[in-house]
Amino acid sequence: MNEAFMRKAIELSIDNVKNGGGPFGAVIVRGDDIIATGVNRVTANNDPTAHAEVSAIRAACEKLGTFNLEGCEIYTSCEPCPMCLGAIYWAHLDRMYYANTKHDAADIGFDDSFIYEEIALTPDKRRLVSRELLRDEALQAFRDWTAKTDKTEY
Ligand SMILES: [Zn+2]
Numbered sequence: 001m002n003e004a005f006m007r008k009a010i011e012l013s014i015d016n017v018k019n020g021g022g023p024f025g026a027v028i029v030r031g032d033d034i035i036a037t038g039v040n041r042v043t044a045n046n047d048p049t050a051h052a053e054v055s056a057i058r059a060a061c062e063k064l065g066t067f068n069l070e071g072c073e074i075y076t077s078c079e080p081c082p083m084c085l086g087a088i089y090w091a092h093l094d095r096m097y098y099a100n101t102k103h104d105a106a107d108i109g110f111d112d113s114f115i116y117e118e119i120a121l122t123p124d125k126r127r128l129v130s131r132e133l134l135r136d137e138a139l140q141a142f143r144d145w146t147a148k149t150d151k152t153e154y
Helices: 003-018 052-064 082-090 102-107 113-119 135-147
Strands: 025-030 033-039 073-078 095-100
Touching (some): 003 025, 003 073, 033 052, 082 113
Antiparallel strands (some): 025 073
């Protein structure tokens, strides 16, 4: 745990407000080194997935030439939303530190609690209309994957 890395994430979040982005910043580190940073660019880039954590993960993976960030840690200026939390798991980051809480974010209009609530529901109970379609045909890709002997596991 290194407060200097968190201060960097916080500084990024403050600067990003001045630069037209949302008030979020993230830093990915390995040991004593900053590997990559990210800020929220949702409105600036017209990209709803351009949250600070996802942006930092993309940059770190590109820099290190890997899809697996084991050995790295993320410092984020705010407790992550479900998308970013999922991305942090998929990236295999060793550890996460956050500053603002999701309740602090909700207080200023960034309330992701509805997504957490939706995740707990079965698809037929969610606000997002979701229906299973053509599963039998789609399973072919899964059979191919299972049979493939030279795949890159992740
Ligand atoms: Zn997020």
